[in-house]
Amino acid sequence: METSHDIIxxxxxxxxxxxxRSVDLVVTSPPYPMISMWxxxxxxxxxxxxxxxxSGDAMGAFELMHGFLDTIWLEVYRILKSxxxxxxxIGDATRSIHNEFRLFSNHSRILSTMIQTGFSAxxxxxxxxxxxxxxxxxxxxxxxxxxxxxxxxEHILVFRKNNKRFFSTPEEKKSRHESAYFWEERNQWFSDIxxxxxxxxxxx
Numbered sequence: 001m002e003t004s005h006d007i008i009x010x011x012x013x014x015x016x017x018x019x020x021r022s023v024d025l026v027v028t029s030p031p032y033p034m035i036s037m038w039x040x041x042x043x044x045x046x047x048x049x050x051x052x053x054x055s056g057d058a059m060g061a062f063e064l065m066h067g068f069l070d071t072i073w074l075e076v077y078r079i080l081k082s083x084x085x086x087x088x089x090i091g092d093a094t095r096s097i098h099n100e101f102r103l104f105s106n107h108s109r110i111l112s113t114m115i116q117t118g119f120s121a122x123x124x125x126x127x128x129x130x131x132x133x134x135x136x137x138x139x140x141x142x143x144x145x146x147x148x149x150x151x152x153x154e155h156i157l158v159f160r161k162n163n164k165r166f167f168s169t170p171e172e173k174k175s176r177h178e179s180a181y182f183w184e185e186r187n188q189w190f191s192d193i194x195x196x197x198x199x200x201x202x203x204x
Contacts, residue, residue, distance in 0.1 A: 015072075015075045015076075015079065016075070018079045019079070020078050020079060021078075021079070021080070021081050021082065022079060022081065023079045023080050023081060023084060024080075024081055024084050024085070025084060025085050025086075025087070026076050026079070026080060026084075026085070026086045026087070027086075027087045027089075028076075028086075028087075028088055028089070029088070029089035029090065030069055030072065030088070030090065031069075032090060032091050032093055032106055033062055033065035033066055033069070033093065033104065033106055033109075034058075034061070034062055034065065034093035034095050034104040034106070035091075035093050035095075036095070038065075039053065042064070042065045042068060045068040046064050046067070046068060048064055049061050049064045049065060052064060053097065056097055056098035056100075058095070058097040058098075058100065058102065058104075061097075062104050062109075066106075066109050066110070066113070069110070069113075070113055073110070073113055073114055073117055074117060077117050077118060077119065077161060080161045081161070082161060082162040082163070082165075083160065083161065083162060083163065083164060083165030083166070084160070084161050084165075085122075085158065085159065085160055085161075086114070086119065086158075086159045086160075086161070087156055087157070087158050087159075088110060088114075088155075088156070088157045088159075089127070089154060089155070089156050090106050090107050090110055090154065090155055090157065091106065091107075091151070091153075091154035091155070092104060092105050092106050092107055092151060092154075092155075093106060094148070094151060101148075107124075107155040107157060110157060111157055114157070114159050118161070118162075119159035119160065119161060120159065120160045120161075120162075121157070121158075121159055122158040122159060122160055123158065123192055124155055124156060124157050124158055124192070125155070125156035125158070125191075125192055125193070125194055126153050126154075126155065126156075126192060126193050126194070127153055127154045127155070127156055127194040127197065128152055128153045128193065128194065128195050129152060129153065129154060129197075129198070156194075
């Protein structure tokens with residue numbers, strides 16, 4: 001029987017068949033490290049993840065999970081053309097490991113890795129998904145200092161490989177101008193906050 005992590009592994013292997021510098025745009029939302037629903041997948045990629053989680057080494061598990069994703073980002077860099085873009089939808093995680101509650105900043109870990117890989121970071125989008133009920137809270141409710149801010153947004157990180165793309169031939173210039181946005185489209189689509197796009201429940 002094929003499971004979700006089998007599919008992810010197959011997709012990762014399929015990237016090896018994509019020629020280098022052949023893709024204009026990559027849009028992806030990987031499994032979120034330190035979200036428990038993805039633990040099994042990360043453990044299958046590296047059994048040391050399970051050891052770290054069971055021993056209470058939260059940051060060790062976090063780094064091992066991202067180490068698996070790091071291999072994907074290297075492939076993304078390889079297959080993108082110069083001037084191509086990568087967009088990564090990622091959420092941060094909150095979790096208690098051995099009774100220690102904390103935030104795991106997935107977006108900043110990926111941002112740092114992508115820059116080290118050679119990407120240029122572009123302005124990002126905050127996606128306010130509003131998946132939490134208005135009266136939902138984290139921690140000890142009304143009691144300081146046990147009440148915590150709820151996470152109601154995710155990040156869409158945007159990266160460019162190398163310098164800005166140039167359009168040199170008459171055909172390229174013509175196609176570019178024919179693809180121009182209307183003023184209203186530009187204002188709506190290029191806002192750095194998404195408020196009106198609702199997420200759906202994900203099932204493995």
